[in-house]
Amino acid sequence: EVRLVESGGGLIQPGGSLRLSCAASGFNVTTNYMSWVRQAPGKGLEWVSVIHSGGRSYYADSVKGRFTISRDNSKNTLYLQMNSLRAEDTAVYYCARERYSFGNWFDPWGQGTLVTVSS
Amino acid sequence: QSVLTQPPSVSAAPGQKVTISCSGSSSNIGNNYVSWYQQLPGTAPKLLIYDNYKRPSGIPDRFSGSKSGTSATLGITGLQTGDEADYYCGIWDSSLSAWVFGGGTKLTVL
Numbered sequence: 001e002v003r004l005v006e007s008g009g010g011l012i013q014p015g016g017s018l019r020l021s022c023a024a025s026g027f028n029v030t031t032n033y034m035s036w037v038r039q040a041p042g043k044g045l046e047w048v049s050v051i052h053s054g055g056r057s058y059y060a061d062s063v064k065g066r067f068t069i070s071r072d073n074s075k076n077t078l079y080l081q082m083n084s085l086r087a088e089d090t091a092v093y094y095c096a097r098e099r100y101s102f103g104n105w106f107d108p109w110g111q112g113t114l115v116t117v118s119s
Numbered sequence: 120q121s122v123l124t125q126p127p128s129v130s131a132a133p134g135q136k137v138t139i140s141c142s143g144s145s146s147n148i149g150n151n152y153v154s155w156y157q158q159l160p161g162t163a164p165k166l167l168i169y170d171n172y173k174r175p176s177g178i179p180d181r182f183s184g185s186k187s188g189t190s191a192t193l194g195i196t197g198l199q200t201g202d203e204a205d206y207y208c209g210i211w212d213s214s215l216s217a218w219v220f221g222g223g224t225k226l227t228v229l
Binding site for chain 1: 166169222
């Protein structure tokens, strides 16, 4: 079964750092495109970052220079290192596998992990 | 302000049909393929439609997708109370080098 499980969320003060993890099963994270998507409370989906199978990564302007996406083949896990956190980074963070054919799409999604940035 | 524009809400009676629009531009919908996601209350998003109109296995044919120019549409027929959810369109925007989503549409089955 293809599955993603996020962890690492919690309450963190503004300016702090946090690392999210996304453990994959049923497929290999290093041979797939993998993304992080977040959802602020009561708001819509906002894409955060993607890492391609070749290692190239892209970031939303809102997190560029503060967040870093990475992966560990031995643990089959995707990570999101979040530094200089702000109140507006408060959200549920989902990891998702990106598939592609003619276009691209996200499937599956993890259950999400909540990050709360507050003093 | 989302790059893709969706109506905030739509509603219809059980058994009826509803459509949800997603309007973009030539840098996204006009030159790429749209996907649609269903988010039931309190759960993670789930893929409904990919490559504009294709359904993953397990998604009933009550759900359909189409695209014309710089707009896409999700259609749901035979509405059920269990279809009450938020629906999002999404696509890779080649000019932004970023994924963009619509603001989401809340479906109410009256």
